[in-house]
Amino acid sequence: MTDTLSVETPALDPTALQPGDGARVRLSRLLDRDSFFELGSQRQHRANQFGLDKRRPDTDGVVAGTGAIGGRPVNVYAQDRRVLGGSLGEAHADKIARTIEQAGRGGVPVVGINDSGGARIQEGVAALDGYGQVFRANVGASGRVPQLALILGPCAGGAVYSPALMDFTVMTDESYMFLTGPRVVKAVTGEDVDARSLGGPEVHGERSGCASFVVDDDEAAFALTRDLLGYLPSSSSAPLPELVPEAPASVDLRDVVPVDGREPYDVRDVIGGIVDGGRFLEVQEHWARNLVVGFARVDGRTVGVVANQAKWLAGVLDLTASEKGARFVRFCDAFGIPLVVMVDVPGFLPGTAQENGGVIRKGAKLLHAFASATVPRVTVVLRKAFGGAYIVMNSRSLGADAVLAWPNAELAVMGAEGAADIIFRRQLDTEPHRRDEMVDSYRADAMHVDLAARRGSVDEIVAPEETRDALVAVLRSLRGARQPAFVHDNLPQ
Numbered sequence: 001m002t003d004t005l006s007v008e009t010p011a012l013d014p015t016a017l018q019p020g021d022g023a024r025v026r027l028s029r030l031l032d033r034d035s036f037f038e039l040g041s042q043r044q045h046r047a048n049q050f051g052l053d054k055r056r057p058d059t060d061g062v063v064a065g066t067g068a069i070g071g072r073p074v075n076v077y078a079q080d081r082r083v084l085g086g087s088l089g090e091a092h093a094d095k096i097a098r099t100i101e102q103a104g105r106g107g108v109p110v111v112g113i114n115d116s117g118g119a120r121i122q123e124g125v126a127a128l129d130g131y132g133q134v135f136r137a138n139v140g141a142s143g144r145v146p147q148l149a150l151i152l153g154p155c156a157g158g159a160v161y162s163p164a165l166m167d168f169t170v171m172t173d174e175s176y177m178f179l180t181g182p183r184v185v186k187a188v189t190g191e192d193v194d195a196r197s198l199g200g201p202e203v204h205g206e207r208s209g210c211a212s213f214v215v216d217d218d219e220a221a222f223a224l225t226r227d228l229l230g231y232l233p234s235s236s237s238a239p240l241p242e243l244v245p246e247a248p249a250s251v252d253l254r255d256v257v258p259v260d261g262r263e264p265y266d267v268r269d270v271i272g273g274i275v276d277g278g279r280f281l282e283v284q285e286h287w288a289r290n291l292v293v294g295f296a297r298v299d300g301r302t303v304g305v306v307a308n309q310a311k312w313l314a315g316v317l318d319l320t321a322s323e324k325g326a327r328f329v330r331f332c333d334a335f336g337i338p339l340v341v342m343v344d345v346p347g348f349l350p351g352t353a354q355e356n357g358g359v360i361r362k363g364a365k366l367l368h369a370f371a372s373a374t375v376p377r378v379t380v381v382l383r384k385a386f387g388g389a390y391i392v393m394n395s396r397s398l399g400a401d402a403v404l405a406w407p408n409a410e411l412a413v414m415g416a417e418g419a420a421d422i423i424f425r426r427q428l429d430t431e432p433h434r435r436d437e438m439v440d441s442y443r444a445d446a447m448h449v450d451l452a453a454r455r456g457s458v459d460e461i462v463a464p465e466e467t468r469d470a471l472v473a474v475l476r477s478l479r480g481a482r483q484p485a486f487v488h489d490n491l492p493q
């Protein structure tokens with residue numbers, strides 16, 4: 001039995017379309033040419049209720065199997081919205097869960113294309129249990145193989161919870177994700193909201209943080225997936241991909257970071273001036289922008305970069321930045337990816353909104369992620385490292401393998417002005433005109449990088465232009481740091 005299909009693509013003859021062909025076209029664009037081997041193409045559901053006995057399309061609305069990306073094996077599935085709305089019933093769920101489980105067993109990444117209205121309403125609890133099976137498979141594979149979700153259409157219900165359990169979610173400009181759609185929202189809460197405002201790419205790329213990447217269209221999502229997988233090992237026990245080392249972007253690092261600690265700059269310019277080819281794949285680029293995270297290569301090998309972004313909220317750490325950093329660090333640790341941490345942080349953002357939001361709890365997540373990470377981890381203090389944020393950002397005391405610092409760096413409990421106002425309070429009451437002098441004395445006696453280097457909180461002071469060579473040397477010396485076959489899973493944010 002064949003459902004009506006309408007896929008506009010020159011590669012297909014619309015009169016000869018089979019169920020799932022829309023999904024097959026997508027997979028063929030994602031995968032290496034002719035590499036796809038389909039499994040379960042004839043699978044059908046066994047439900048009879050609400051007219052389903054007259055609609056038993058082959059594939060049951062999801063095309064699954066195995067293929068290759070960049071010559072490396074990968075398991076894939078793609079839901080087809082034109083077949084029963086891409087909705088997930090018992091058979092559909094079983095196909096997805098098996099694809100994920102087999103990926104975990106075989107040690108290959110899994111990429112899922114989601115385009116689905118969620119649990120198949122006609123199948124009732126069988127559909128819900130199907131989601132339970134998929135979620136369990138996601139969790140079982142978590143931390144063992146990379147899991148990538150592409151959201152290539154309107155996705156609701158379980159179709160968004162499975163991506164949330166995976167490692168990275170890519171949305172396109174034409175996609176939505178919501179637990180419940182606009183009609184249900186209206187019925188339950190009375191709120192009028194359109195699909196884009198409820199779960200469009202702006203919502204998840206900028207405000208909720210649920211999308212790791214937002215791109216224009218399907219083609220861009222496939223290109224990004226290939227690029228991202230190029231940085232990742234196939235599994236937690238597989239080696240990192242290794243490329244020929246390349247020179248960084250030609251940036252004079254001495255000019256990028258202003259000496260005045262209050263002046264902004266884009267830390268991505270620093271990253272570009274240090275990593276191979278200046279290439280940096282930023283994750284969650286538009287969410288919690290005060291902390292930049294993403295993948296790059298140093299000496300031909302992948303590193304995960306975590307960096308305070310001075311041009312956004314002065315690079316302060318807050319609730320969302322802590323969560324963003326924590327999950328990224330956990331992912332890198334699970335997959336043996338060394339961490340390079342660039343620090344220029346004035347502290348944690350103070351205030352009632354942060355305290356009410358649980359900044360203590362969320363800051364602790366980042367602290368925990370760094371302190372427990374067993375991958376090689378190197379910190380570079382670019383300018384300032386103050387207070388709790390200094391500790392959290394992979395300090396020596398949290399177990400960094402090496403802490404490097406630039407010659408103008410300052411490490412202290414807080415900025416010189418704030419510190420002087422507190423410790424010299426009595427003198428300032430009587431001699432307010434001496435404030436500048438007191439600020440300078442605190443800066444010289446308590447903040448200078450030499451002090452931190454002498455006591456071992458900083459291992460070496462390096463010039464900006466020497467930073468890459470220093471990183472290469474330290475990371476090479478740590479190549480033998482053993483990665484257990486399985487470290488831990490990748491708990492959602």
Ligand code: HXC
Binds near residue numbers: 085088118119120
């Ligand atoms: C069965 C479904 C379906 C579903 C869509 N369809 N969702 N069939 N079960 N969940 C069918 C429609 O009946 C229609 O079939 C076809 O798919 C296309 O749907 P449209 O509504 O015409 O498409 P569109 O306007 O693009 O809207 C897409 C949508 C909307 C926003 C996803 O379909 C929608 O809101 N669907 C219901 C979402 C939902 O509440 N799902 C259950 C979530 S609960 P025909 O035959 O007419 O072409 C869940 C449980 C897990 O998932 C929770 C985990 C925590």
